[in-house]
Amino acid sequence: MKFVDEFRDPELGRTLAGEILATVQTGRHYKIMEVCGGHTHSIYKYGVDDLLPENVELVHGPGCPVCVIPMGRVDDAIAVAHEPGVIFTCFGDMMRVPGSDGTLLDAKADGADIRMVYSPLDALRIARSTPERQVVFFAIGFETTAPSTALTLKRAKTEGIENFSVFCNHVTIVPPLRALLESPDLRLDGFIGPGHVSTVVGARPLEFIPADYNLPVVVSGFEPVDILESVLMILRQLNVGDSKVENQYARVVPYEGNIRALEILAEVFELRPHFEWRGLGFISQSGLKLAEAYADFDAELRYAVPGVRVADPKACQCGEVLKGVIKPFECKVFGTACTPERPIGTCMVSSEGACAAYYNYGRFARDRELV
Amino acid sequence: MPDVGLQSELAKTADEERRRASSDAVAAREDRILDIIEKTRAKRPKFRDDHITMAHGAGGKATAALIEGLLVPAFASPALDVLGDAGIVTIDGVGLAMTTDSFVVKPIRFPGGSIGDLAVNGTANDIAMAGARPLALTLSLILEEGLPADVLKAEVDAIAKAAEVAGVTIIAGDTKVVERGACDQMYICTTGIGQVDARATLAPSGLKPGDKILLSGRIGEHGTAIMLARGEFELGAVVESDTRALWPAVDMLLHATGPALRCLRDATRGGVASVLNELARASGVAMLVRENAVPVLPAVMGAAELLGIDPMHVANEGVFVAIVDPGSATAALDAVRTVPGCEDAVEIGEVKTSPTGMVLVETSFGGKRVMDQLVGDPLPRIC
Numbered sequence: 001m002k003f004v005d006e007f008r009d010p011e012l013g014r015t016l017a018g019e020i021l022a023t024v025q026t027g028r029h030y031k032i033m034e035v036c037g038g039h040t041h042s043i044y045k046y047g048v049d050d051l052l053p054e055n056v057e058l059v060h061g062p063g064c065p066v067c068v069i070p071m072g073r074v075d076d077a078i079a080v081a082h083e084p085g086v087i088f089t090c091f092g093d094m095m096r097v098p099g100s101d102g103t104l105l106d107a108k109a110d111g112a113d114i115r116m117v118y119s120p121l122d123a124l125r126i127a128r129s130t131p132e133r134q135v136v137f138f139a140i141g142f143e144t145t146a147p148s149t150a151l152t153l154k155r156a157k158t159e160g161i162e163n164f165s166v167f168c169n170h171v172t173i174v175p176p177l178r179a180l181l182e183s184p185d186l187r188l189d190g191f192i193g194p195g196h197v198s199t200v201v202g203a204r205p206l207e208f209i210p211a212d213y214n215l216p217v218v219v220s221g222f223e224p225v226d227i228l229e230s231v232l233m234i235l236r237q238l239n240v241g242d243s244k245v246e247n248q249y250a251r252v253v254p255y256e257g258n259i260r261a262l263e264i265l266a267e268v269f270e271l272r273p274h275f276e277w278r279g280l281g282f283i284s285q286s287g288l289k290l291a292e293a294y295a296d297f298d299a300e301l302r303y304a305v306p307g308v309r310v311a312d313p314k315a316c317q318c319g320e321v322l323k324g325v326i327k328p329f330e331c332k333v334f335g336t337a338c339t340p341e342r343p344i345g346t347c348m349v350s351s352e353g354a355c356a357a358y359y360n361y362g363r364f365a366r367d368r369e370l371v
Numbered sequence: 372m373p374d375v376g377l378q379s380e381l382a383k384t385a386d387e388e389r390r391r392a393s394s395d396a397v398a399a400r401e402d403r404i405l406d407i408i409e410k411t412r413a414k415r416p417k418f419r420d421d422h423i424t425m426a427h428g429a430g431g432k433a434t435a436a437l438i439e440g441l442l443v444p445a446f447a448s449p450a451l452d453v454l455g456d457a458g459i460v461t462i463d464g465v466g467l468a469m470t471t472d473s474f475v476v477k478p479i480r481f482p483g484g485s486i487g488d489l490a491v492n493g494t495a496n497d498i499a500m501a502g503a504r505p506l507a508l509t510l511s512l513i514l515e516e517g518l519p520a521d522v523l524k525a526e527v528d529a530i531a532k533a534a535e536v537a538g539v540t541i542i543a544g545d546t547k548v549v550e551r552g553a554c555d556q557m558y559i560c561t562t563g564i565g566q567v568d569a570r571a572t573l574a575p576s577g578l579k580p581g582d583k584i585l586l587s588g589r590i591g592e593h594g595t596a597i598m599l600a601r602g603e604f605e606l607g608a609v610v611e612s613d614t615r616a617l618w619p620a621v622d623m624l625l626h627a628t629g630p631a632l633r634c635l636r637d638a639t640r641g642g643v644a645s646v647l648n649e650l651a652r653a654s655g656v657a658m659l660v661r662e663n664a665v666p667v668l669p670a671v672m673g674a675a676e677l678l679g680i681d682p683m684h685v686a687n688e689g690v691f692v693a694i695v696d697p698g699s700a701t702a703a704l705d706a707v708r709t710v711p712g713c714e715d716a717v718e719i720g721e722v723k724t725s726p727t728g729m730v731l732v733e734t735s736f737g738g739k740r741v742m743d744q745l746v747g748d749p750l751p752r753i754c
Contacts, residue, residue: 336404
């Protein structure tokens with residue numbers, strides 16, 4: 001595939017791996033967090049960490065949109081889906097996320113009309129073609145997906161489609177990163193910065209990381225070569241005691257972001273005072289809701305949403321996984337009570353979740369040999 | 372004045388020691404957990420769900436739990452234990468392969484075929500995978516009230532043509548009509564029968580380390596065709612279903628390999644990944660697949676990439692996996708490639724000793740990863 005294969009070139013990968021090996025200082029341990037679930041997925045899918053020296057440790061971060069949705073919001077979604085006449089639409093992964101009493105997939109088997117879509121525009125199309133029904137879209141994701149929800153809402157408003165609404169769970173990337181950096185139990189050496197989020201917000205909002213915490217950030221693409229190159233760039237900064245924001249993903253990410261997308265976000269959404277994150281608790285000004293001008297499309301206003309906060313199951317350590325404090329397999333229920341078929345925690349659901357990625361792809365320790 | 376530099380150096384060293392000690396403990400825990408996971412996977416899956424969800428129809432882990440956890444134990448039949456595509460009964464020394472199938476694909480017509488083609492080819496291919504020449508089919512039609520006669524006629528036509536190509540006769544049938552809404556246009560149920568070929572000595576639990584894994588053609592085309600035909604994604608590409616009769620290729624393969632052919636599976640729902648995982652578990656072996664050896668059309672790869680699906684999990688309707696003795700791999704490939712539709716037949720990997728029951732992929736990038744069965748259902752009603 002054009003524009004992709006170049007970034008999966010094993011030859012280039014080996015060259016970069018060699019440069020990384022030449023750059024690391026022996027006796028020093030490097031702990032680098034990849035923020036995005038997309039990076040986590042690629043790292044396991046391509047076996048990127050097979051190519052890294054032992055003293056470079058990749059820690060998985062909080063940037064998986066499905067993983068950060070708390071159980072109470074899933075319960076809310078199921079309640080809306082059970083409202084008479086509602087067609088509830090969501091991304092496939094969200095259907096398998098457990099609420100306090102089952103998943104959306106269970107609710108569907110129970111009779112709720114729940115449909116998987118790949119884009120909010122698909123949901124709007126369903127609304128257009130079934131005017132007699134109410135169509136609700138379960139919006140999740142960081143600034144990456146928020147613009148497509150915003151555009152869909154703009155279109156719904158322009159076309160006057162009244163049977164469409166959005167259950168908004170969009171979140172922003174900077175507040176959880178700041179929360180992570182404030183957390184005392186985590187010592188990081190640098191960040192592989194979010195790629196697709198940065199296509200929208202740009203690299204500039206990440207400048208607080210070097211400025212306030214003296215750590216390097218490299219905004220990275222999602223192919224294995226991208227990730228290796230970003231690791232190398234971080235190591236080089238560390239070696240000379242530098243800390244700044246660099247943009248490895250310049251082919252897609254403008255440093256200042258996508259002004260048009262940011263304008264649309266500002267028009268359609270406003271910040272919630274606080275929003276609950278799975279395992280991370282409430283983080284102020286970290287979630288988006290529909291702005292006043294779009295309140296008619298707000299499913300939380302249209303339906304009686306229970307809005308009850310549900311504590312995570314006791315055994316579940318998604319929060320610590322999301323913060324990179326523990327590795328997936330260090331969780332008490334990993335691979336035993338919690339598997340991709342029967343997930344307890346969100347990190348085991350999405351293919352971008354650290355636990356699912358490790359279970360599905362990485363479950364083969366480096367030092368074991370295939371015979 | 373205390374030496375701040377020295378103190379921080381000392382703190383760093385202590386930190387490093389703590390980290391090393393804890394990283395040994397972590398590695399031990401990782402090994403222990405991985406052992407537990409592998410032991411659990413090696414066991415027969417349990418059916419523990421409260422109700423049927425669409426995932427039970429996807430050909431992945433939930434389907435395996437339904438079949439191996441509920442159905443197979445309930446019927447206590449040695450023929451079922453094999454979990455083959457068809458069962459074998461022997462009558463007066465003649466081995467007969469028998470199978471049954473149902474088709475609920477949506478939409479019923481798609482680029483490259485229709486529900487009628489699938490019904491004939493899907494059933495005949497299950498017979499062929501038992502090393503048997505397909506002979507006859509029965510056909511049961513479940514029709515929705517209001518189905519346009521033209522739609523029905525087109526499918527009857529497709530069935531007749533596909534049967535002629537596959538060399539099978541329709542020898543019995545049934546029709547039922549249900550109220551509007553009780554089925555979606557039409558469903559087809561079939562039974563197929565065939566005669567086990569004298570050259571075939573297939574045993575899915577008899578794989579040996581060193582055996583080669585062959586694929587009869589490009590993968591992922593049927594599933595992608597259905598996905599695109601539903602028009603849910605605004606992708607311009609047209610991909611045709613690979614629905615085709617596989618007996619001619621099996622016939623050539625048996626001719627070339629005889630007893631060196633260990634087993635055959637058609638890679639339908641759940642894709643190549645499901646087939647390989649089932650076989651690795653059945654024989655207690657490991658498998659290593661080279662990702663860049665697996666042939667995939669660029670359009671299929673592109674769609675899979677966009678949707679976050681692995682082509683190895685996407686359904687095929689005209690591709691089989693064959694495991695052969697290493698000495699016969701070249702002859703097998705040469706033979707299969709002479710059959711139309713199988714020109715891209717290729718060796719994709721080999722059987723290994725351990726870790727047992729696991730399928731590993733050598734990625735095109737040079738790393739290794741596990742390739743497990745599909746979880747959940749990205750695409751219901753694919754066949």
